[in-house]
Ligand SMILES: Nc1ncnc2c1ncn2[C@@H]1O[C@H](COP(=O)(O)OP(=O)(O)O)[C@@H](O)[C@H]1O
């Protein structure tokens with residue numbers, strides 16, 4: 128079955144988008160999995176890495192996806208040529224965008240539409256928003272087209288993040304080893320806990336764990352990491368991998384970077400080795416679990 | 426030399442993280458909803474029923490010779506509206522069952538189950554428990570479901586909690602007062618500070634509670650802060666400020682007036698509201714003799730006890746009993762010395 132990984136934590140700047148990018152490119156470039164990526168963050172940074180995003184003429188500062196390459200104005204009379212994941216909340220059709228990376232397709236963000244979904248407060252509507260992504264990703268069309276789906280989320284615990292968690296089979300919590308980040312971890316663990324109450328054995332929500340990110344060789348980071356590893360129960364969810372703070376992780380994102388992906392660097396490059404090892408760990412957890420399950424079910 | 430800095434994750438945060446993970450493990454799947462075959466559902470013979478109509482009456486027709494014939498016909502007619510709605514949109518609220526062999530025993534939702542059969546369905550959405558729940562379990566399940574619902578008022582949450590705690594007390598054969606915030610945290614899977622706030626508000630006086638009941642005070646943290654204020658005047662002004670929308674920070678600054686006053690007043694005996702009162706220090710135990718030796722040796726460095734050193738010079742450091750005895754003596758002597 129298609130696995131769905133969500134990168135989430137309600138604090139910003141922790142590495143959700145970075146980790147979504149790395150996982151996406153690892154899956155598509157290295158593993159050659161058929162990969163779908165979804166951007167649930169109105170800031171649309173994840174989308175902007177793979178397709179042209181334009182400023183929304185109607186809402187200042189908002190971003191909308193560029194016209195879809197398959198769009199033909201004289202044939203498609205019902206469609207305005209743009210498509211985003213937010214369409215699922217409006218009963219509109221969703222058309223994934225191809226990217227320059229083979230095997231990698233994107234459902235981009237739409238700032239204003241996502242913000243509207245995030246701002247929902249009425250209970251009946253809220254329940255629909257919470258379940259909508261799950262319903263969409265359960266469609267046989269979607270399941271059959273991809274091996275893996277990777278979702279980036281906004282820095283919040285709101286409806287969009289909850290929707291992503293409800294749709295997920297696996298969660299990754301990227302976090303810096305700093306005070307507010309640990310509080311962010313707490314918030315995410317609570318969402319995971321609440322969701323796990325509702326899951327069946329055949330459809331569990333698996334917390335792969337906390338991925339320590341932007342780690343530097345300073346006492347604060349070491350001691351917070353040690354602190355997490357000492358906690359009862361929590362220690363099982365601290366990934367045995369660490370991502371250091373390295374300029375290359377930011378530099379590779381600029382438009383004319385060469386190469387374009389960490390996984391196109393020479394095989395022995397330290398940054399490539401480091402992130403490849405983290406991605407490998409995550410993907411082994413994601414797929415080995417599935418195997419165990421299918422064996423035990425037979 | 427500058428003091429060495431140690432960066433630690435706070436105790437409250439640590440406890441919160443640990444409890445969250447343990448609640449996720451303990452209660453995973455507790456609220457799951459699955460479609461189960463209506464054929465597999467049976468009534469719980471221990472539960473009294475309001476209705477005479479049985480599952481078989483619906484599948485096989487009601488027997489004319491049945492002494493309850495007339496009553497059953499009426500019951501079936503009264504189910505028709507619900508059955509129509511089930512036919513159109515399924516049941517909105519899942520029924521609740523527990524596993525009994527390869528069958529499911531009904532806990533809640535008799536009418537919904539009967540209406541589903543009447544609607545010609547083969548399956549029904551059900552919340553499935555692994556075993557027959559007691560009252561505590563049922564209120565806990567309600568809690569787990571309700572904490573996610575944002576439209577629940579503070580008062581409703583408190584009432585829910587009170588129900589859970591009294592079931593828990595009965596279950597454990599303890600009184601309500603014996604339940605500590607740690608117990609509450611474990612029960613609900615919430616953090617200790619959160620549990621302490623609940624404890625404080627549950628024990629609040631009638632005035633504060635009446636404001637919570639009418640939803641004039643809605644925030645748990647604020648309510649807990651006010652509940653902790655001793656002086657009536659200060660408490661009253663905190664309540665007023667809270668209802669006017671004061672922030673937690675503002676309320677904290679009001680409550681410090683309370684603390685300032687308390688040191689001035691001839692302090693009356695303070696009621697113990699949180700945890701057990703401690704009047705002794707337990708120095709703990711260790712299996713490691715070198716550790717015990719290090720502690721004793723360090724104490725003996727103190728100038729006031731130099732005269733005791735000779736008692737330890739011929740202590741057998743391989744004998745746990747002898748070390749225990751010697752340490753107790755040392756403590757007694759230190760207490761007398763009033764160091
Ligand atoms: N390991 C790292 N080393 C250096 N910079 C990083 C690292 N991880 C993330 N960054 C940078 O930190 C910023 C925030 O990261 P991002 O992934 O956008 O966080 P989030 O999506 O959680 O808000 C970005 O500019 C990103 O390039």
Ligand SMILES: [Mg+2]
Pocket residue numbers: 143144145168172280
């Ligand atoms: Mg981001």
